Amino acid sequence: MGRERRTAGFSLVETVISGAVLALLAGAVLSATTAAADRRQDAAVRARANQLAHDLLGEMRRLAYGDPTSTGGEPLGPEAGESDRSAFDDVDDFDGYKEEPIADASGVELSGFEGFARRVSVIWITPEDRTSPAAGDVGLKRVTVWVTHAGKPMAEVSAEFTHAWEGAWR
Numbered sequence: 001m002g003r004e005r006r007t008a009g010f011s012l013v014e015t016v017i018s019g020a021v022l023a024l025l026a027g028a029v030l031s032a033t034t035a036a037a038d039r040r041q042d043a044a045v046r047a048r049a050n051q052l053a054h055d056l057l058g059e060m061r062r063l064a065y066g067d068p069t070s071t072g073g074e075p076l077g078p079e080a081g082e083s084d085r086s087a088f089d090d091v092d093d094f095d096g097y098k099e100e101p102i103a104d105a106s107g108v109e110l111s112g113f114e115g116f117a118r119r120v121s122v123i124w125i126t127p128e129d130r131t132s133p134a135a136g137d138v139g140l141k142r143v144t145v146w147v148t149h150a151g152k153p154m155a156e157v158s159a160e161f162t163h164a165w166e167g168a169w170r
Contacts (some may be wrong), residue, residue, distance in 0.1 A: 003070070011043045011057060018058060021122065023155040045154055046154050046155060048114065049064075050157065051154035052102060052147050053146075053147050053156070053157035054157060055144060055167045056145050057143065057157060060091050060094060060130060061161075063088065063090050063091040064089060064091070065091055065139075065161055066092070067079055067089065067092075067161065068089060068090065070090075071104050076098050076122050076123070076124070077092065077093065077095040077096055078093040078095075085097065085099075085103075086106050091143060094143065095122035096120070098117070098118070098119045100116065100117035100118075101116070115150045116148070117147070117148045118147050118148050119144050121144045121145065121146075122141055122145070123142050124141055125140050125142045125160070126138055126140065131158045135143050139162055141162070141163050142158055142160050142161075143161060144157070
């Protein structure tokens with residue numbers, strides 16, 4: 001008697017469910033792709049920050065260990081008349097140095113480094129304890145350069161400077 005025949009195809013419910021599943025899958029793929037791109041960009045920024053830190057340390061390696069006109073006993077940091085980096089003549093002049101925007105040794109701003117900043121700390125250390133500041137100069141200094149991008153720490157690089165290697169670096 002009057003039985004209805006079903007035609008082949010999808011019902012409305014099946015179509016809605018498959019659309020929702022596809023939307024979830026597309027969202028997951030987009031999220032994974034975005035996260036991977038963010039990680040690549042972060043890695044590139046970290047690499048540039050590391051290079052900025054090493055460049056500044058390289059600049060310091062060309063300078064004297066201590067102030068050429070020193071009579072001894074001076075504190076770390078720039079001496080009178082050394083108001084900017086172009087006048088620095090020894091490693092410890094960089095103690096407390098901060099730079100934003102990034103510039104070369106003569107003070108000319110470098111393009112392509114917007115959002116980066118550098119700061120430097122110099123401490124006296126002893127051969128026996130290279131992590132804690134020493135009370136005075138025993139011929140060994142540790143310089144640390146921090147680089148940030150958009151306020152986020154991206155690189156921290158340290159190097160030790162000593163009288164013994166001073167001539168070999170220049």
